Amino acid sequence: MEYKLAPSILSADFLDLKTQIDQVEKAGAKYLHFDVMDGLFVPNISFGIPVLECIKGHTDLVLDVHLMIVDPARYFEKFKEAGAQILTVHVEAMKDPASDLKKIKELGMIPSITLSPDTPVESVFPYLELVDQVLVMTVNPGAGAQHYIDKCTAKIKAVREEALRRGLEIDVEVDGGINENTILTAKEAGANVFVMGSSVFKENPYESARKYIEMI
Numbered sequence: 001m002e003y004k005l006a007p008s009i010l011s012a013d014f015l016d017l018k019t020q021i022d023q024v025e026k027a028g029a030k031y032l033h034f035d036v037m038d039g040l041f042v043p044n045i046s047f048g049i050p051v052l053e054c055i056k057g058h059t060d061l062v063l064d065v066h067l068m069i070v071d072p073a074r075y076f077e078k079f080k081e082a083g084a085q086i087l088t089v090h091v092e093a094m095k096d097p098a099s100d101l102k103k104i105k106e107l108g109m110i111p112s113i114t115l116s117p118d119t120p121v122e123s124v125f126p127y128l129e130l131v132d133q134v135l136v137m138t139v140n141p142g143a144g145a146q147h148y149i150d151k152c153t154a155k156i157k158a159v160r161e162e163a164l165r166r167g168l169e170i171d172v173e174v175d176g177g178i179n180e181n182t183i184l185t186a187k188e189a190g191a192n193v194f195v196m197g198s199s200v201f202k203e204n205p206y207e208s209a210r211k212y213i214e215m216i
Contacts, residue, residue, distance in 0.1 A: 001192050002030075002192065003187070003192050003193075003194075003216040004029075004030035004031055004171075004192065004193045004194070005024075005028070005029040005030060005031070005194055005196065005200075005209060005212055005213050005216070006029065006030065006031035006032070006033040006064050006173065006193055006194060006195045006196070007024045007029050007031075007032060007033060007195075007196055007197070007200045007201065007205070007209060008033040008034075008035060008175070008195050008196065008197035008200075008201075009021070009032065009033070009034060009035075009197075009201075010033075010035045010046060010197050011197030011198040011200070011201040011202065012197075012201045012205075013201065017055075018058060020201060020205045021055065021058070021059050021061070022059075023204075023205040023206040023209070024061075024200060024205050024206065024209045025059055025060065025061050026206060027205070027206045027207075027209035027210045027213065028209065028210065028213045029061060029209050029213070030061065030062060030193075031061060031062045031063075031064040031086070031193065032055070032059060032061040032062070032063055032064060033064045033066065033175070033195045033197075034051075034052060034055075034063060034064065034065045034066065034084075035066050035068065036048055036065065036066065036067050036068060036069060037068045037069070037141075037142060038068065038069040038070060040069070040070045041068050041069050041070045041090065041092075041093050041141075042068045042141050042142030043142050044142050049075075049078055049079065049082045052065065052079070052082040052083050052084065053082045053083065055083065056082060056083030057083070062085050062086060063083050063084055063085045063086070064085070064086040064088070064112075064173075064195075065079055065084040065085075065086065065087050065088065066088040066114065066135065066175070067079070067087065067088065067089050067090070067093075068090065068093075068141050068142060069093065070093060071093065071094075071095065072089045072090070072093055072094065072100070073094070073095075073099075073100045073103065076100075076103055076104060076107055076109075077107065079109075080107045080108065080109055084109055085109060085110060086109065086110040086112050086132075086133060087104045087109045087110070087111065087112060088112035088113065088114050088133070088135050088173075089101070089104070089111075089112070089113060089114070090113075090114050090115065090116065090141070091113055091114070091115050091119065091123050091124050091127070092115065092116060092119055092123075097113065097126075097127050098126075098127060098130060101113065101127055101130040101131055102130060105130075110132045110133065111130060111131045111132060111133075112131055112132065112133035112134065112135055112171075112173070113127050113130075113131050113133075113134055113135070114134070114135035114136070114137055114175075115135075115136070115137065115155075116137050116140060116141055117137055117138070117139070117140055117149050117151070117152050117155075118140075121136075121154075121155040121158045121159060124159070125162055128162065128163060128166060128168055128170065129166070129168065131170060132170055132171065133170055133171040133172070133173055133193070134159050134163075134170060134171075134172055134173070135173040135174070135175055135195075136152060136155050136156045136159060136172065136173070136174050136175075136191070137152070137175055137176055138152040138153075138156075138174050138175065138176035138177055138178070138182075138186070139175070139176025139177050140176075141176075146176055146177055147177045148176060148177030148178065148179075148181075148182040148185075149176070149177070152174075152176075153185055153186070153189045154189075156172060156174060156186055156189035156190050156191050157189040157190050159172050159190065160172050160189070160190025160191075161190070171192055171193045172190050172191045172192055172193065173191065173192075173193035173194070173195060174186045174191040174193070174194055174195065175195035176195075178194050178195060178196050178199060179196070179199045180199070180211075180212075180215070183196075183212060183215055183216065184215065187216055194212070194216060196212060199212070200212070
């Protein structure tokens with residue numbers, strides 16, 4: 001199993017974004033995590049297609065896009081055009097999850113499904129054969145710099161165990177409150193992709209990314 005760091009630019013310095021992206025790439029990160037919030041599915045508003053378009057072509061990192069928006073299927077084609085390579089959609093936000101996940105794959109992106117902390121983990125099980133990644137939210141979606149919710153560790157384990165039971169080789173990604181105190185907890189539960197925002201970008205992004213890559 002390959003372990004991957006996915007720095008989240010939600011916590012980056014946007015006045016120095018290119019430099020910070022270059023730093024985490026040189027450190028060995030595999031993905032660049034991109035949180036899209038619409039102010040409806042989650043309380044906050046972040047950024048969207050124009051920012052992603054600016055990043056596309058200026059990094060070799062895999063662009064890992066997490067849509068925290070209502071009715072995400074409306075924008076699949078636009079995010080594909082903007083450069084999204086992995087597209088993560090919430091099971092709570094989709095009208096027809098199976099159809100939406102198939103559409104993401106048809107468009108040439110990697111389909112990924114996620115669930116919020118209060119959503120039963122079994123809600124994503126019907127779709128495991130349709131995805132290459134499951135993102136387990138370990139904080140409530142919609143803001144950065146939150147504390148890891150301990151009960152979500154059991155969800156990470158449940159997703160990994162169910163995937164193994166079905167003989168599926170999928171990535172289990174975690175997002176929220178991942179730091180030096182929680183990253184190994186998530187790894188031991190079965191996660192292999194780690195989204196980290198403030199833990200990477202609050203100080204020196206290169207040094208912080210290197211530290212966490214060495215931990216996993």
